[in-house]
Structures are given as structure tokens and as C-alpha cells.
Amino acid sequence: xxxxxxxxxxxxxxxxxxxxxxxxxxxxxxxxxxxxxxxxxxxxxxxxxxxxxxxxxxxxxxxxxxxxxxxxxxxxxxxxxxxxxxxxxxxxxxxxxxxxxxxxxxxxxxxxxxxxxxxxxxxxxxxxxxxxxxxxxxxxxxxxxxxxxxxxxxxxxxxxxxxxxxxxxxxxxxxxxxxxxxxxxxxxxxxxxxxxxxxxxxxxxxxxxxxxxxxxxxxxxxxxxxxxxxxxxxxxxxxxxxxxxxxxxxxxxxxxxxxxxxxxxxxxxxx
Amino acid sequence: xxxxxxxxxxxxxxxxxxxxxxxxxxxxxxxxxxxxxxxxxxxxxxxxxxxxxxxxxxxxxxxxxxxxxxxxxxxxxxxxxxxxxxxxxxxxxxxxxxxxxxxxxxxxxxxxxxxxxxxxxxxxxxxxxxxxxxxxxxxxxxxxxxxxxxxxxxxxxxxxxxxxxxxxxxxxxxxxxxxxxxxxxxxxxxxxxxxxxxxxxxxxxxxxxxxxxxxxxxxxxxxxxxxxxxxxxxxxxxxxxxxxxxxxxxxxxxxxxxxx
Numbered sequence: 001x002x003x004x005x006x007x008x009x010x011x012x013x014x015x016x017x018x019x020x021x022x023x024x025x026x027x028x029x030x031x032x033x034x035x036x037x038x039x040x041x042x043x044x045x046x047x048x049x050x051x052x053x054x055x056x057x058x059x060x061x062x063x064x065x066x067x068x069x070x071x072x073x074x075x076x077x078x079x080x081x082x083x084x085x086x087x088x089x090x091x092x093x094x095x096x097x098x099x100x101x102x103x104x105x106x107x108x109x110x111x112x113x114x115x116x117x118x119x120x121x122x123x124x125x126x127x128x129x130x131x132x133x134x135x136x137x138x139x140x141x142x143x144x145x146x147x148x149x150x151x152x153x154x155x156x157x158x159x160x161x162x163x164x165x166x167x168x169x170x171x172x173x174x175x176x177x178x179x180x181x182x183x184x185x186x187x188x189x190x191x192x193x194x195x196x197x198x199x200x201x202x203x204x205x206x207x208x209x210x211x212x213x214x215x216x217x218x219x220x221x222x223x224x225x226x227x228x229x230x231x232x233x234x235x236x237x238x239x240x241x242x243x244x245x246x247x248x249x250x251x252x253x254x255x256x257x258x259x260x261x262x263x264x265x266x267x268x269x270x271x
Numbered sequence: 272x273x274x275x276x277x278x279x280x281x282x283x284x285x286x287x288x289x290x291x292x293x294x295x296x297x298x299x300x301x302x303x304x305x306x307x308x309x310x311x312x313x314x315x316x317x318x319x320x321x322x323x324x325x326x327x328x329x330x331x332x333x334x335x336x337x338x339x340x341x342x343x344x345x346x347x348x349x350x351x352x353x354x355x356x357x358x359x360x361x362x363x364x365x366x367x368x369x370x371x372x373x374x375x376x377x378x379x380x381x382x383x384x385x386x387x388x389x390x391x392x393x394x395x396x397x398x399x400x401x402x403x404x405x406x407x408x409x410x411x412x413x414x415x416x417x418x419x420x421x422x423x424x425x426x427x428x429x430x431x432x433x434x435x436x437x438x439x440x441x442x443x444x445x446x447x448x449x450x451x452x453x454x455x456x457x458x459x460x461x462x463x464x465x466x467x468x469x470x471x472x473x474x475x476x477x478x479x480x481x482x483x484x485x486x487x488x489x490x491x492x493x494x495x496x497x498x499x500x501x502x503x504x505x506x507x508x509x510x511x512x513x514x515x516x517x518x519x520x521x522x523x524x525x526x527x528x529x530x531x
Binding site: 160 | 322325326327346347349351353355356357359361363372373375376377423
């Protein structure tokens with residue numbers, strides 16, 4: 001019996017190792033091919049060797065960290081702000097049915113303005129401090145969140161909704177005890193889309209105007225034709241965006257997936 | 272006490288801008304503490320009637336009184352318990368938390384309401400307090416739903432085909448238990464069903480409805496002794512009541528078949 005208990009655990013550990021090992025091996029192989037191709041002179045001057053990027057990292061990792069901090073901060077602030085706004089607007093949209101179409105249409109209008117065009121205007125209005133970068137990161141992340149929240153709030157079972165009516169539940173109770181928990185799976189799907197978008201928003205804002213940030217570091221590197229450094233900043237942005245996604249996915253597993261498996265195991269003991 | 276009165280009630284729905292009559296002038300009385308069944312084909316408005324009593328819907332015409340009060344007032348006083356066709360539990364809550372939900376919403380027990388732990392015992396789910404609905408069978412989920420409906424000690428228990436999705440054997444067991452719970456709690460119960468045997472077995476009075484528009488055909492008194500037992504299902508008396516309900520449901524159609 002103990003053997004039976006250990007086996008799935010070991011299999012899970014092996015599976016997780018395999019899940020990391022396989023993509024890692026592919027990445028290593030691709031990097032090796034890339035390096036070989038560069039050394040054979042097959043790649044243009046705009047594509048540096050991986051070793052050159054590594055060398056750029058060794059030379060300017062402290063610069064990279066220095067520029068990464070404000071990008072991460074404005075992206076995170078924008079992400080949180082967008083989530084709060086989407087939750088508030090979503091709550092209004094489902095509590096007053098008539099406002100739903102208006103709110104979603106406004107969301108579509110805001111979303112359809114090209115961010116690259118909106119950013120300079122916002123910079124003029126709000127100045128080129130962190131607040132305008134946060135606003136742009138917020139706008140970049142808002143629409144998928146709004147759609148996810150509204151859909152999630154509406155995914156309430158009809159009978160359960162009738163039950164809350166019979167219980168004479170207040171709007172707030174309905175929202176907190178019914179709509180919000182029902183919406184969580186939808187919300188997390190939207191959060192996973194929105195997290196990298198807020199990083200993109202922060203980056204675009206920094207391109208337009210900033211004295212510190214991965215965006216401006218990227219622009220500097222391009223203007224000074226430091227190709228390995230430009231690539232390094234691109235990799236850094238990828239890293240930040242992937243990390244943002246990963247953190248949301250982790251939170252999702254803790255909130256939604258976490259309790260299910262352990263309870264399932266104890267539930268079996270009852271039967 | 273808690274008599275339910277339905278007086279010349281009409282209910283129209285608007286579907287594609289056209290008014291459709293779901294219930295056409297139904298008058299019924301459900302005596303306090305009685306168990307009644309509503310039976311009829313789909314479209315006869317039996318679920319609608321239940322939702323009118325629960326103040327989920329409002330009648331187009333006519334009046335409804337629950338213990339002398341309009342349904343809206345009875346609802347606000349938490350006098351109405353409702354069991355849906357599917358258990359309609361909150362999947363993220365445990366059995367105990369689902370049963371506690373009405374207490375949380377109402378802000379505490381109403382009078383000397385039963386404790387959730389006792390309700391769990393009443394519906395035979397001791398040991399499953401911390402299970403999630405997904406871990407329970409359909410029958411067990413419906414037990415949770417019944418316990419939840421009883422949490423605020425309602426005076427009226429409305430059951431909308433509560434065991435319709437269960438297999439015959441489980442359903443019969445659940446019916447026995449439901450009768451026991453009903454007798455222990457002394458509520459006025461209305462059961463919507465489309466199973467003739469279930470209606471006769473459970474109810475003091477079976478109200479037969481016809482469809483398009485929903486209207487009352489007849490009411491049949493079932494004076495079988497209580498407590499009802501499974502052995503009664505095989506008695507001629509039980510058969511007699513079943514046939515009476517069947518005759519009311521099918522009318523002349525039935526005669527034509529029995530000749531052949």
C-alpha cells in the first residue's frame with residue numbers, strides 16, 4: 001500500500017522533471033545551432049551570437065537590473081489597477097443589466113485606440129512621470145480583464161440565482177458570495193492574458209518617454225547600435241512578461257486547483 | 272398556520288414580443304402542514320406555479336397568500352424553502368458551508384432554527400461535512416440541497432422535481448426520507464413531479480394540470496394511511512389512486528387504448 005502511495009508521487013516528480021527537461025533541451029539545442037550558425041558566418045550583423053548576448057549581460061547586468069525595476073513596477077501597478085477597475089465596472093455591469101452594453105462598448109472603443117498613438121497624447125496630458133506609464137499599462141491590460149469579469153459574473157447558475165432571491169440576499173451578498181466565486185475561473189483566464197499585456201504597455205510608454213526602464217534601455221541600445229545589448233533587453237522583457245504570466249498561473253493553481261486535489265484524497269477516505 | 276392559497280391566478284410570459292399564457296385561472300388551496308403534489312405534462316405551468324408561490328415570479332392576475340401574507344413578504348421572512356431539480360449547490364463550498372449559506376445571507380438563525388450539524392444528520396450525511404459537492408453522488412447532493420432549504424426553518428417547502436434526475440431505486444429511498452423529514456419539520460410541502468407513482472405515494476392531495484395553457488384538471492384526495500410505506504406500492508388501493516391520476520392526465524386517450 002505504501003508502495004502504491006509512493007509510486008504516483010515519484011511518477012509526478014519524474015513527470016515534472018520531464019516537463020522541464022524536454023523544453024530545456026530544445027532551448028539548449030537551438031542556442032547551440034544559433035551559435036554555430038553565427039560562427040559559420042550565416043547570420044547577418046543584426047543577429048548577435050548567443051555568446052555576445054551573454055557577454056553583454058556580464059558587462060551590463062547592473063544596468064539591466066536598474067532599468068528593469070521601473071518597468072516591473074509600472075507594469076505591476078497597471079496590472080493591479082486594471083484588475084480593480086475591471087472588477088468594479090464588471091460589478092456595475094451585472095448589477096444594473098442596462099449598463100452592461102454601454103460599459104463593454106466603451107471598453108471596445110478604448111481598446112481599439114492604438115496604444116502607440118495614445119501614449120504620446122497621454123504623456124502630454126499627464127507628464128512623463130511614472131503615473132502616465134502606469135495609466136498606459138492599465139489601458140493595455142484592461143479590455144481582456146473587463147470581458148473576463150463580465151462573462152464570469154454572468155456565468156452564475158440560474159437556479160442558484162433564484163435561491164439567492166428566495167433568501168432575500170442583498171446585491172453585495174450576491175456579488176461576494178455568488179458572482180465573484182463563480183467568476184474566478186474566468187477572471188484567472190483573463191489575468192493570464194492581461195499580465196504580459198501590462199508589461200507591453202509599460203514598455204511602449206518607456207519607448208515614448210522615460211529616463212529609466214527597459215523600454216528606454218532598448219532604444220538607447222538600438223541608437224548606439226549595440227546589437228547584443230538590444231537583444232539582451234528584448235530577452236529581459238520576455239523574461240518579465242513570462243514571469244508575470246507564471247505568477248498568475250501559480251496564483252490560479254493555489255486558489256482554484258490547490259484545494260481540489262488534497263480534499264479529493266481525504267474525500268476518498270469517507271467512502 | 273401556513274396555508275397556501277392560490278386564487279384565480281393567471282400568468283403570462285412575453286416570448287418574442289408575443290404574450291403566451293402559461294397559467295390560466297388556477298385556484299388551489301394547500302392546507303397547513305399538508306403534502307401536495309402537482310403533476311402534469313411539460314408546459315402545464317407546474318414549475319411556474321411553484322415559482323409564483325416563492326415570489327421568484329409575479330402573477331399577471333389573481334392573488335397568492337402564504338400563511339396570509341403575500342409571497343414577497345413570506346420570502347423576506349424566510350418562510351419559504353425551495354429545492355431545485357438539480358441540487359444547485361455552490362461547488363466551491365463544502366457540504367457544511369453550503370448548508371450554512373442561508374444563515375450567512377439572513378445574518379443568523381431565524382428563531383429556534385435547526386443547527387446545520389443537526390440538519391446534516393437529518394438528511395443522513397454525517398461524515399461528509401467537509402466534502403465538496405463534486406465528490407458526492409447525485410442523491411447525496413440533493414440531500415444537501417434539502418438540508419439547505421430547511422436551514423432557516425421555513426414554514427413552506429417547495430420541491431421542483433427534486434429527484435427527477437435520480438435513478439428509480441435512489442429516488443424511492445429519497446422519497447421515503449423526504450416524507451420522514453417533512454413529518455419531523457411539519458412544513459406545508461408542495462412537490463412538482465411528472466411521475467404518477469411518486470405523486471400518489473407522497474401526497475395527501477394530487478393536483479392534475481393540463482398544458483397550453485396551464486390549467487387545473489382535477490384534484491385527487493389520496494387517503495392512504497401515514498406513514499407511507501414501500502409495501503403500499505403494491506396494494507390495490509395505491510393502484511386505484513394511480514389509475515385515477517392517470518385517467519385525469521390522459522382522459523379519453525386512455526379509453527381508446529384500453530379497448531385495444
